[in-house]
Amino acid sequence: xxxxxxxxxxxxxxxxxxxxxxxxxxxxxxxxxxxxxxxxxxxxxxxxxxxxxxxxxxxxxxxxxxxxxxxxxxxxxxxxxxxxxxxxxxxxxxxxxxxxxxxxxxxxxxxxxxxxxxxxxxxxxxxxxxxxxxxxxxxxxxxxxxxxxxxxxxxxxxxxxxxxxxxxxxxxxxxxxxxxxxxxxxxxxxxxxxxxxxxxxxxxxxxxxxxxxxxxxxxxxxxxxxxxxxxxxxxxxxxxxxxxxx
Amino acid sequence: xxxxxxxxxxxxxxxxxxxxxxxxxxxxxxxxxxxxxxxxxxxxxxxxxxxxxxxxxxxxxxxxxxxxxxxxxxxxxxxxxxxxxxxxxxxxxxxxxxxxxxxxxxxxxxxxxxxxxxxxxxxxxxxxxxxxxxxxxxxxxxxxxxxxxxxxxxxxxxxxxxxxxxxxxxxxxxxxxxxxxxxxxxxxxxxxxxxxxxxxxxxxxxxxxxxxxxxxxxxxxxxxxxxxxxxxxxxxxxxxxxxxxxxxxxxxxxxxxxxxxxxxxxxxxxxxxx
Numbered sequence: 001x002x003x004x005x006x007x008x009x010x011x012x013x014x015x016x017x018x019x020x021x022x023x024x025x026x027x028x029x030x031x032x033x034x035x036x037x038x039x040x041x042x043x044x045x046x047x048x049x050x051x052x053x054x055x056x057x058x059x060x061x062x063x064x065x066x067x068x069x070x071x072x073x074x075x076x077x078x079x080x081x082x083x084x085x086x087x088x089x090x091x092x093x094x095x096x097x098x099x100x101x102x103x104x105x106x107x108x109x110x111x112x113x114x115x116x117x118x119x120x121x122x123x124x125x126x127x128x129x130x131x132x133x134x135x136x137x138x139x140x141x142x143x144x145x146x147x148x149x150x151x152x153x154x155x156x157x158x159x160x161x162x163x164x165x166x167x168x169x170x171x172x173x174x175x176x177x178x179x180x181x182x183x184x185x186x187x188x189x190x191x192x193x194x195x196x197x198x199x200x201x202x203x204x205x206x207x208x209x210x211x212x213x214x215x216x217x218x219x220x221x222x223x224x225x226x227x228x229x230x231x232x233x234x235x236x237x238x239x240x241x242x243x244x245x246x
Numbered sequence: 247x248x249x250x251x252x253x254x255x256x257x258x259x260x261x262x263x264x265x266x267x268x269x270x271x272x273x274x275x276x277x278x279x280x281x282x283x284x285x286x287x288x289x290x291x292x293x294x295x296x297x298x299x300x301x302x303x304x305x306x307x308x309x310x311x312x313x314x315x316x317x318x319x320x321x322x323x324x325x326x327x328x329x330x331x332x333x334x335x336x337x338x339x340x341x342x343x344x345x346x347x348x349x350x351x352x353x354x355x356x357x358x359x360x361x362x363x364x365x366x367x368x369x370x371x372x373x374x375x376x377x378x379x380x381x382x383x384x385x386x387x388x389x390x391x392x393x394x395x396x397x398x399x400x401x402x403x404x405x406x407x408x409x410x411x412x413x414x415x416x417x418x419x420x421x422x423x424x425x426x427x428x429x430x431x432x433x434x435x436x437x438x439x440x441x442x443x444x445x446x447x448x449x450x451x452x453x454x455x456x457x458x459x460x461x462x463x464x465x466x467x468x469x470x471x472x473x474x475x476x477x478x479x480x481x482x483x484x485x486x487x488x489x490x491x492x493x494x495x496x497x498x499x500x501x502x503x504x505x506x507x508x509x510x511x512x513x514x515x516x517x518x519x520x
Contacts, residue, residue: 008317012497015321035321037349049388082255084298089323091388093350129255132277132320134298137256174256231300232252238318238422238499239302241443243250 004226006122008130008234016131020123021103024155025143027116028103029123033131035095051085052094057120060101062109071113071120075099078171078180079124084134095133097124105158114184115161117169118143121180122227129231139179140203140223141171144195146187152198166191170199174224253297253314264295265307275313276325277301318422318496322347322467324392328381329406329428331416331465332394334371342371344379344394346467353392355379360396361404369410376411376471378463411463414473417489421468423496428464446495446505450488453509453519457484480518487516 002023011017014032021028039052055075057068075097083095099120107113113120118141125139145156145164153160161167166185173179183192205222236243251263259278274280277299283292297303301314324330324346332344335352343352355377360369371377379394396408419427430444447462454460458476465471470492474484490512495505513519 009319015319016317034349036323037321038351087298088325088384129300130317130319132299132301132316134277135255136298138254174254228254231254234317235252235300235302235315236250239250239315240499241426241501242302242304242315244443 003221004122004223006126006226006230008126008230009238014127014131016127016129016133018123018126018130019102020119020126022119022122022155025115025119025157025161026104027101027119029116029119030100030102031123031127032098032100033095033124033127033133035131035133036090036093037096039094039096047085049086049091051083051090051092053080053083053085054094054096055079055124056096056098057113058098058100059106060103061106065109067107067110067113071117074117074180074182075120075124078121078139079128081179082135082137082139082173083128084136087134090134095128097127099123112184114167114169114182115143115156115158117141117180117182118155118171121171122223125227126230129227130234137177138174138224138227139171140174140227141169141180142199142202142223144168144170144198146185146191146195150191152195154198154202168192168195168199170196170203172200172203176200176204251303252301253303254300255298257297259295259297259303259312263303263305264312265305265310270310273309273311275311277314277316278312319420320422322421324353324381324384324467326381326384328466329408329464330379330381330394330467331411331463331469331471332377332379332467334373334375334377336373337371342377344377346392346394351391353381353394355394355396359394360409361402363397371410376416378408378411378465378471380408407463411471411473413475414461414471415485415489417470417472417493419468419470419492419496421466423492424464424466424468424470427462427470427492428466431462431464443502444495444505445502446491446509449506449509450491453513454484454488457518460484460488462488483516484518487512487518 004022006020008018011032016033019030053076055072057072121141143155145153145161146166166187168183171180203223278295279298281294281296283294297314299316301316304315305312330346332346335343335345340357342355344355346353357368377396379396382393382395384392398405426442426444430441460474463471472485472488474481477484491509494508
């Protein structure tokens with residue numbers, strides 16, 4: 001299976017930006033982050049000591065609607081959890097994240113955004129990393145579908161997702177916390193336990209012992225490892241001048 | 247030198263990479279924080295350094311510092327003692343309100359924080375004018391104001407060319423490039439060893455010496471002010487040429503070898519040096 005591709009810092013004027021393409025589901029996301037910025041109006045009343053994370057999801061061909069607002073709320077809470085909003089310069093400021101869906105099948109109006117959620121999370125995270133927004137940890141997410149026969153499919157295509165009995169999105173932090181669990185369809189607890197174990201192994205690599213497993217063998221290529229490699233490549237190319245002289 | 251270490255948010259700094267054998271306390275640069283982990287033994291806690299940003303770990307054994315070099319195009323967050331180029335937005339009775347980075351609150355620059363300024367004689371800066379200033383304080387707590395100064399409060403002198411910037415032109419570069427330029431210009435004494443692979447300033451200086459040279463001020467907030475009023479009629483094109491050289495070096499992250507080529511090409515394009 002072809003892995004996802006991503007590139008960082010591609011927009012010139014944004015503080016941080018990224019593209020993320022998931023070939024299995026066909027979605028391409030372009031994301032941009034600006035922060036810390038002054039928000040229009042005072043939206044900091046709830047958490048005056050903390051930064052406010054704002055997320056905007058823009059579908060490729062239509063205007064945003066209810067589905068986009070719903071997914072924005074989910075993204076805001078997941079990404080807001082890992083942003084260190086009390087670092088210097090961040091309290092009472094905003095971190096504004098814009099996610100543009102530039103490729104892939106359109107989500108029908110009012111339909112669920114579950115299939116897009118992992119791609120949106122990864123694109124948002126990579127953009128935040130490239131903007132150097134202080135984060136407590138990184139995360140990785142995966143979409144899993146359960147077919148009629150009870151088989152678990154990783155990153156089902158839009159057609160397969162439609163026919164799936166249940167769909168699950170799990171986001172797992174780089175320190176093995178479960179950050180997000182959204183499911184749709186009929187399933188029981190046993191299935192969910194299987195899903196959780198599978199998601200953990202996909203996100204953290206089969207060895208499941210943090211960063212040690214990274215890059216060893218072919219089947220241990222985890223989503224977390226992918227995020228790490230993308231960021232490392234960008235750092236190496238940005239500091240090529242420094243590494244040459246060492 | 248051991249292999250470079252790149253850390254991601256949440257990663258711990260490996261213990262063997264920290265500078266040792268130094269009596270000074272360890273100083274942490276941006277992007278790192280100290281966390282204490284509760285250990286099984288009561289009353290005994292472990293301290294770990296973790297990264298909050300992605301970046302390249304660098305240590306300085308002499309000054310006993312450890313810091314993280316992050317992506318170069320990040321937003322500038324004011325830090326005390328940084329030299330920046332600010333634009334006047336408007337003025338009030340006591341302060342000039344200055345723009346440091348777009349979409350952030352204005353920084354305050356006292357009307358009297360200039361060399362030799364007093365209640366009777368002080369610079370009358372208009373909207374849009376530029377000042378080269380030092381960050382005096384960034385305040386404490388949430389929503390604090392950033393204060394700038396154009397004078398060293400201890401001596402009353404404008405050290406290092408602080409004050410209004412007249413003439414010239416400002417170019418935007420990335421904050422990483424601005425930091426590189428500052429390091430390069432502060433260590434330009436021996437040109438044989440380019441700092442951070444940045445030879446463009448020396449190269450421009452050599453090529454443009456016959457045209458009267460140029461003046462440069464670099465702000466940590468990603469602004470470079472260029473002035474070459476000595477060049478007479480060609481001063482505008484020289485300014486633009488320097489700005490283009492700096493911006494292209496920044497955008498394409500050019501190798502020293504390519505920087506030399508770029509300077510030659512741009513100066514020839516603009517018919518400044520045959």
